[in-house]
Amino acid sequence: MVGYDPTTDGRSISKIEVAVAGSVSGLVTRALISPLDVIKIRFQLQIERLSRRDPGAKYHSILQATRQILREEGPTAFWKGHIPAQLLSVGYGAVQFLSFELLTELVHRATAHDAREFSVHFVCGGLSACMATLTVHPVDVLRTRFAAQGEPRVYRTLRDAVVTMHRTEGPSVFYKGLTPTLIAIFPYAGFQFSCYSFLKSASDWVVPASGKQNGAALQRPVGLRPAGAAGGGRPGLLQGPGSQPAEGGALHGLGVLLVLSVFPARMVMGESGREEYKIQSFDADTQQLLKTALKDPGAVDLDRVANVIVDHSLQDCVFSKEAGRMCYAIIQAESTQAGQSVFRRGLLNRLQQEYQAREQLRARSLQAWVCYVTFICNIFDYLRVNNMPMMALVNPVYDCLFRLAQPDSLSTEEEVDCLVLQLHRVGEQLEKMNGQRMDELFVLIRDGFLLPRGLSSLAQLLLLEVIEFRAAGWTTTPAAHKYYYSELPD
Structure with missing residues (x-):
């Protein structure tokens, strides 16, 4: 080529x-x-x-x-x-x-x-x-x-x-x-x-x-390593500073640190592997539309497919966490079969529309806003070109994370959860693309950590963990793992 x-x-x-x-x-x-x-x-x-x-x-x-x-x-x-x-x-x-x-x-x-x-x-x-x-x-x-x-x-x-x-x-x-x-x-x-x-x-x-006898096999879409795949133990209960339990009632925050202990790693499925997507929440017609788009993109309206995926990602945070994998698979299938990028253009145009109206989206529904940030970070993580993230998505992703680091967002545990999870997922990639903006983002996070009030103990713990995570070169050191996580025997 x-x-x-x-x-x-x-x-x-x-x-x-x-x-x-x-x-x-x-x-x-x-x-x-x-x-x-x-x-x-x-x-x-x-x-x-x-x-x-x-x-x-x-x-x-x-x-x-x-x-x-x-x-x-x-x-x-x-x-x-x-x-x-x-x-x-x-x-x-x-x-x-x-x-x-x-x-x-x-x-x-x-x-x-x-x-x-x-x-x-x-x-x-x-x-x-x-x-x-x-x-x-x-x-x-x-x-x-x-x-x-x-x-x-x-x-x-x-x-x-x-x-x-x-x-x-x-x-x-x-x-x-x-x-x-x-x-x-x-x-x-x-x-x-x-x-x-x-x-x-x-x-x-x-x-x-x-x-073609010597044709190179198409690389399958990358997926997420299942929880518990790394290490012999499984994530345990969150321990706060001084081994005191963190403030309760925040299932989102607890889930964040549980996930972080075995943070998703990329893997490439073999040729015999089979991708499964969580589309059971769609109606039967939409499920068929998505399945057809994955197998034969030219047979469906790809602009409609892009809108369906984005709309559902804004409503379902579980789906938004893996929608990028599905989008990647459709883009690969369309590129291979037709050499076109109709779905990719439609997806990026819709992401841009939601990005421009992000403040209205947050005011209308905090859940939809968190789902959108999760989705755009997921897309940023998957749509890699030449093993590098898409330059066009770098600043929009940064802007969303900056919004999550504002004082009013840090007082909401759902947004703190989202901020920390996405930094664990794409923080290292973002810093390579624009280190100055990452420095500015962590200034906001450190300032937020020192807020005199409005920040729960769990939110403080999450922010402290991600600050140390970046300081250690985007890895969790054994000491940090021991401090922030405990493991239960199998």
């Missing part, structure tokens, strides 16, 4: 490998087509018509030109200017493929567009070619001068050519013809990349991946 492919989920090659592959492909291609390139330049520089009928024409066909050059200048003439040509090809290939990879990844992460769309490949392909042209155009001018000169030679060496051209024509000579080159190269490269993407998608549609 040329360009960024979100379905690889971290299994794609590195940026250095992309640049090296582009360079090597340029080197090999240049060595093979150099004779034709020399003949092309000779044809372009010939004023007379390329015809036998014109007595002044030196070249009038490819075969005749090949024989003429071979007879007059020898076989090495077909590789005149080969050194600058190789510098051109190696540099051009590296810059073009690397910039195309980076641009398509940027579009996928920062916008609602899929990196494999025809329009994305056209624009990114054209821009990457322009970047490469700007980088290597001086070498292209040198290569053209060498290939065009006959005998006797005007330029003996590459250094001689650079010095002579700079002295006689000035530095601007190395960018002669840049404007028409850029105008021509943008649509040329744009259609090259986009048509390749289209034909590859058509090939995948005609010959499904399951029918």
Whole structure:
């Protein structure tokens, strides 16, 4: 796959490998087509018509030109200017493929567009070619001068050519013809990349991946490790400072620390594994809609599916905790079968709508607000591209967590529970994406921990635990585990 492919989920090659592959492909291609390139330049520089009928024409066909050059200048003439040509090809290939990879990844992460769309490949392909042209155009001018000169030679060496051209024509000579080159190269490269993407998608549609002998198996959606899977014991009762029981009545807070002791870890299910989703709370028609979307996304209205999932996530906190896994599976299925991103766009658009109205949502229903934060963090955790979170979701997730860290929210144990759980889930990822905002968030949390009133003992304990959790590098140290949790024997 040329360009960024979100379905690889971290299994794609590195940026250095992309640049090296582009360079090597340029080197090999240049060595093979150099004779034709020399003949092309000779044809372009010939004023007379390329015809036998014109007595002044030196070249009038490819075969005749090949024989003429071979007879007059020898076989090495077909590789005149080969050194600058190789510098051109190696540099051009590296810059073009690397910039195309980076641009398509940027579009996928920062916008609602899929990196494999025809329009994305056209624009990114054209821009990457322009970047490469700007980088290597001086070498292209040198290569053209060498290939065009006959005998006797005007330029003996590459250094001689650079010095002579700079002295006689000035530095601007190395960018002669840049404007028409850029105008021509943008649509040329744009259609090259986009048509390749289209034909590859058509090939995948005609010959499904399951029918290809060496096709890579699609990585299954990642899931959550069941509680109790880590360690031999199971989470026990919460012990407060000085081994005094925390204030009772807060089942949410107790549940938070119970979950944190075996905080969900990601795992990849094997090919024989089977994903199960908690959709029993839906009516029969909606269950069938979701099952169809998971198996054959093209057969249903994916915008409706996105709205159904978001609506239910705002009502059911249990479902909101795993809805991201379902969304990831639908996105993967749609991408594999149709190479499109209708569901992904619909999902992100709906998340944006709810995000913009988050204060109204919180005022209307605290439960719906907590469910929304849980859901968007779940989506942020699952929709990873190239093993990195989506850039477009970083600030919205931060803004939601900042809202949970305000004094009025910290006085509500449900919101404190949500804040701590989500920081355990995505805090480390968020800090890698924007460490400054994480510092600011924990300033709020520390200030909230010191509130003179309005904060329950359980909320204080939760905030203290997450402060220590981050200070320990987003891990729970043995001492912290012993302090905050107790384990009962099996």
